[in-house]
Amino acid sequence: MKTLGVLLCLLTATAAAVPAAVPAAAPVPAAVPAAASVLGPAAVPGPASAYAHVFYVSITRVKWNVDVARLDVSVRIFTDDLEEAIVAKGGPRLRLWTGQAHADRDRHVSDYLASRLAFRVNGVDRQLTYAGMEDALDATACLVQITGVDRVETIEVENRILIEMFDTQANVMRFEIGGERKYVNLSKKTVTGTVRFGS
Amino acid sequence: MSEFQVYLQLGFDHISDLNAYDHIVFIIALCAAYPLNRWRSVIVLVTAFTIGHSITLALATLRLVLVPTDLVETLIPVTILATCLMNVWRPFEAQFGRKTSYGLALFFGLIHGLGFSNYLRALLGMEESIVVPLLSFNIGLELGQLMIVAIFAAVAFVILRILGTPHRQWNLFVSGAAAGVSAMLLIGAN
Structure with missing residues (x-):
């Protein structure tokens, strides 16, 4: 009977905790960074949280903006992983989306992306222009652009994001070019992919 | 590769990733109380868990619920521990009936779904349609679970069959091991 009591306590706690948390956090955007930062780098020293529920994925979207002849690239990376990777390369702890964010954060993020991501459009290597970043809760959306793209036939891409950190990192790439949508799923095993359009 | 294939693979890889062993331990705990001839019940149980999982994953990705990650990370090992205790205390189903145990698996699935949802939402962002990513991710999870x-x-x-160990002993052994792992997760999460 003692076990039953413990069990019931656990179940009650579980049932009570979930709905209670929902209304408190849902409508107030200001509550989100506070909640997210509990697991953030400030709270967890060392390379990773002790918790085992890991999910190593980044999603990169590449969209052709035909009006301005530009490829808009948005790379969503988990903020804690991104910061760890920059520290592992010898950079500072950026503390993104906190009150003490590093002043040079844009340069470090931009350098990291440039070292991990490469595009060749229609057979020509193209420079990435860093265009800022946005807070996406647990993730950061890093924005880069490739200008002067007035047609897209092939895109060869090399994506090494976070593979130096995690063996199971998956880097999903989604291309949206003139109504055509294609996907490539890259990882440590396969860091490059080619997509063709308009054929 | 199609969008469906990409997210199916992400779901499958996630569940079979040995680094993300909380899910594996939960599935094992769910199976432990059932003898081999009850495999159908196990499949229903795992599917109920996936359905619960899919519901919260969809709700959270659509931004209809938001539960802080640290709370979820505490609740997940609690569900594993609760399952183990039920296995040992007296196979839950014998006490409360089959439907109750399926319902409980679904409820635990709701909690586990929250664990992914913060992550998946952060990555998917405002993608126009998240139906295909969500559906295929969950089908991938289900396939991975069935593999486990x-x-x-x-x-x-x-x-059980070849070595002839009584099922009760096997259940106690597996549930005890899973309870130990979940206790460590619980300590690690706080």
């Missing part, structure tokens, strides 16, 4: 069940059943077959 199959591997567990193969081991159980050797232990």
Whole structure:
């Protein structure tokens, strides 16, 4: 009977905790960074949280903006992983989306992306222009652009994001070019992919 | 590769990733109380868990619920521990009936779904349609879980049928091990 009591306590706690948390956090955007930062780098020293529920994925979207002849690239990376990777390369702890964010954060993020991501459009290597970043809760959306793209036939891409950190990192790439949508799923095993359009 | 294939693979890889063992431990705990001839019940149980999982994953990705990650990370090992205790205390189903145990698996699935949802939402962002990513991710998870069940059943077959170990002993052994792991997760999460 003692076990039953413990069990019931656990179940009650579980049932009570979930709905209670929902209304408190849902409508107030200001509550989100506070909640997210509990697991953030400030709270967890060392390379990773002790918790085992890991999910190593980044999603990169590449969209052709035909009006301005530009490829808009948005790379969503988990903020804690991104910061760890920059520290592992010898950079500072950026503390993104906190009150003490590093002043040079844009340069470090931009350098990291440039070292991990490469595009060749229609057979020509193209420079990435860093265009800022946005807070996406647990993730950061890093924005880069490739200008002067007035047609897209092939895109060869090399994506090494976070593979130096995690063996199971998956880097999903989604291309949206003139109504055509294609996907490539890259990882440590396969860091490059080619997509063709308009054929 | 199609969008469906990409997210199916992400779901499958996630569940079978040995680094993300909380899910594997939960599935094993769910199976432990069932003898081999009850495999159908195990499949229903795992599917109920996936359905619960899919519901919160969809709700959270659509931004209809938001639960802080640290709370979820505490609740997940609690569900594993609760499952183990039920296995040991007296196979839950014998006490409360089959439907109750399916319902409980679904409820635990709701909690586990929250664990992914913060992550998946952060990555998917405002993608126009998240129906295909969500659906295929969950189908991938379900397939991965069924694979774990199959591997567990193969081991159980050797232990129970070939070595002739009584099921109750096997259940106690597996549930005890899973309870230990979940206790460590619980300590790690706080």
